[in-house]
Amino acid sequence: MRRYGVQPIASITDDLDFAPVIIVAMGRALWRYRSELAPVTLATLCLLGGWILHQAYPTWWPAVLATTALVALLLTVWGRWVNLTRPIERGYAAVTTAFTGGCLTAxxxxxxxxxxxxxxxSIGGVLLALPWWAHRRRRARVHVERTLAAWPDIADTVGLAGSRVQSAIVDLWGxxxxLALGRGQTVEDAINRIPNLESALGSRRGAIRVQPVPTKHANRADVRVIETDPHADAIAWPGPSITSITQPVKLGLFEDGSPVRVSLLRRHALIGGIAGAGKSGAVNVLLGDLTACPDAIIWGVDLKRGMELQPWASCLDRLATTPQEADAxxxxxxxxxxxxxxHMTQQGHRTWEPTPDAPALILLVDxxxxxxDEAPEAVRHADSIARRGRAVAVQLVAATQRPSQKAMGKGAVRSQMDVRISCRVREQRDVxxxxxxxxxxxxxHAHxxxxxxxxxxxxxxxxxxxRARTYLLDDNDVQRTATHHAPHRPHLDTISAAALESATINPHTSTEAQTTGRHARSQGTQDAENALTDALENAPADGASMDDLMRLTGMGRRWVYYRLDELTRxxxxxxxxxxxxxxxPHNP
Incomplete structure (x- = not known):
């Protein structure tokens, strides 16, 4: 039969059997490279749509043109809602839409x-296709889709058999x-298999984060793969983020670029980590925001003779650098x-609401x-403040390297800390x-x-x-911020001042002895009042310092401060x- 050019029937049948295989292979190839072929697909749909509209609805061109303009405008203004995060991406989408709509209208x-x-x-399609083919996020999305397409095999390899990928999003950093976990699997199981996931997905070590989904489902997890570390470089401090202690403080940025905001009002805070891990940086960020609040007074304790907190001294109402000052x-x-x-009991109030006239008191200890070891009496008082200070807005912020029970004074201080910030630790148990x-x-895993x-x-x-990273304030930023905020810091409220004034009388002394003591001190107090008045009247143009007033009156800092507060009011x-x-000048 081949002599006369006739193909055997069996051969024809074999060719027909291969046809579905070829079609399936072509379909898989087109689907696999659908992202690369997107410009060709769009141009084909434009030609097909133009032919249908020209044949059936040629008078619809004004509607097509108006719809094109509207969609291009929406992409330009609100393109971020469809994951077009950068302005150049929104502009490219708007230009492509306008060109395609114009060709469809024509x-x-x-x-x-x-x-x-x-x-x-053809020419416009090629020119607009070049940015699409070169776009990093598109290529990354294709890579992610192809990687996650093999998830069933990956899941079996890492020990999460039965789990499946529900959705995926590509961003600037990865x-x-x-991930929908299999029956009986938990988020903790996925966390324990992070090293296996790093190997299976081909990422670098430490590049994968697994966290639970904020829903009611216990078998859901968000897996994040960091390809470009957003925290590779220090993040410059943008300036104060709050103007009141009632607002959440912004400490830094998470890995997805969102700000780290936390409320400190009526909360105690603990900052821990090894030396050089960034505790001082976190303290500086806190002070940069808190010193901008006119409804918060800050007292500092730095027993390293003020090495860390001294640059902020002009904004601190008090700074203790010795054990005796810390106790006081x-x-x-x-x-x-x-x-x-x-006072709150007498007024029937349950919480102290901070205002510039009644500010919150924050005790910051470095x-x-x-x-x-050096000020055990201060530790005893700190324990009382940790247990009772929230309602009256007397708050404690403590920074230390390793807050063991012994290091925190064997009291209730550590257990009362609502806000915990952990910089890098050396040992896992320190977490x-x-x-x-x-x-x-x-x-x-702070380690x-x-x-x-x-x-x-x-x-x-x-x-x-x-994971997050704090902002960076260098020495110049600290000095400039402290100088700017110092003139606007509040004074202690009259209720707190009266409590301190009344505490100068020994509560264990009899009433008669107290009365005798008052009379004995009255003449000396009057002399101090006169000396204070003379010093203020004869002060130079730049004013008299606190040390000068204490020396001339012979009184302590507390007495001079509160007399100045009364005279200022x-x-x-x-x-x-x-x-x-x-x-x-008008009222000496």
């Missing part, structure tokens, strides 16, 4: 094959996908706490563990010391933080382990600059 009026429309569509500072804080509590028992097992300033935060509004004294006063 095809509706004149026909898609009328000259020179095919040439214009990609993330929602904490004793006064407890006195204020009791005075505010008594290297808290130093207090235990539970800083963040709380069981946090290491739950995926809070894997790899740069100064990176931290994990645990707070009522932050209950999942998300009476408009008899003006504060020329931070720490310097003089009598007002």
């Amino acid at each position: 095809g509706t009026v004149f026909g898609p094959l009328s000259r020179p429309l095919p040439v214009v569509l 990609y993330r996908f929602r 500072l904490f004793a006064d804080a407890v006195t204020i706490l009791d005075g505010r509590a008594d 290297e808290y563990a130093e207090l235990v 539970d010391l800083i963040l709380g028992q069981g946090m290491l097992k739950a995926g809070w 894997r933080l790899d740069a100064p300033g990176k931290f994990l935060i645990s707070a009522p509004e932050h209950d999942t382990p998300r 009476a408009d008899s004294v003006a504060q020329v600059s931070r720490g310097r006063w003089r009598a007002t």
Whole structure:
């Protein structure tokens, strides 16, 4: 039969059997490279749509043109809602939409094959396709789709058999996908298999984050793959983010670029981590925001002779640098706490609402563990403040390297800390010391933080382990910020001042003895009043300093401060600059 050019029937049957295989292979190839072929697909649909509209609805061209303009405008203004995060991406989408819509409108009026429309569509399509083919996020999305297409095999390899990928999103730093875990699997199982996932997905070490989904489903997890570390470089501090202690402080940025905001009002805070991990940076960011609040007074304790907090001294109402000063500072804080509590009881109030006339009191302690050995009385008062200070807005912020029970004074201080910030730690067990028992097992791996300033935060509004990095304030930023905020810092309220004034009388002394003591001190107090008045009237143009007033009156800092506060409220004294006063010209 082959002699006469006739093909055998069996051969024809074999060719027909191969036809479906070829069609399926072509379909798979087209689907696999659908992203690369998107410009060709769009041009084909434009020609087909123009031919249909030209044949059936040629008068619809104004509607096509108006729809094109509307869609292009929406992409330009609100393109971020469809994952077009950068302005250049929104502009490219708008230009492509306008070009395609223009060709479709022309095809509706004149026909898609009328000259020179095919040439214009070909040239314009190639020019607009070049950015699409070169776009990093598109290529990354294709890579992610192809990687996750093999997830069933990956899941079997890493020990998460039965799980499946529900959705995936590519961003500027990598990609993330929602994982539906198999029956009986938990988020902790996925966290424990992070090293296996890093190997199976071909990522670098430490590049994968697994956290629970904030829903009611216990078998859902968000897996994030970091390909470009957004925290590779330090993040410059943008300036104060709040103007009131009632607002959440912004400490830095998470890895997805969202800000780390946490409320400090009526909360105690603990900052931990090894030396050089970034605790001082976090303290500087806190002070940069808190000193901008006119309804918060800050008292500092730095037993390293003020090495860390001295640059902020002009904004601190008090700064203790010795154990004796620390004991006095904490004793006064407890006195204020009791005075505010008594006042609130009399008024029938349950919480102290901070205002510029009644500010919150924040006690910021650098290297808290130093207090235990050098100022045990201060530690005892700190324990009382931790237990009773929230309602009256007397709050404690403590920074230390390793907050063990011994280092925190064996009291209730550590257990009362609502906000926990952990910079890098050297040992895994220190994670539970800083963040709380069981946090290491739950995926809070502070021992894997790899740069100064990176931290994990645990707070009522932050209950999942998300890596973040604090802003950076260099010495010039600290000096400039402190100088700018110093003239606007508030004074202690009258209720707290009255509590401190009344505490100068020994409560264990009899009434008769107190009366005798008052009479004995009255003449000396009057002399001090006269000396203070003379010093303020004769003060130079830049004012008299606190040290000068203490020397001339022979009184302590507390007495001089509160007399100045009373005279300032009476408009008899003006504060020329931070720490310097003089009598007002119209009313000496």
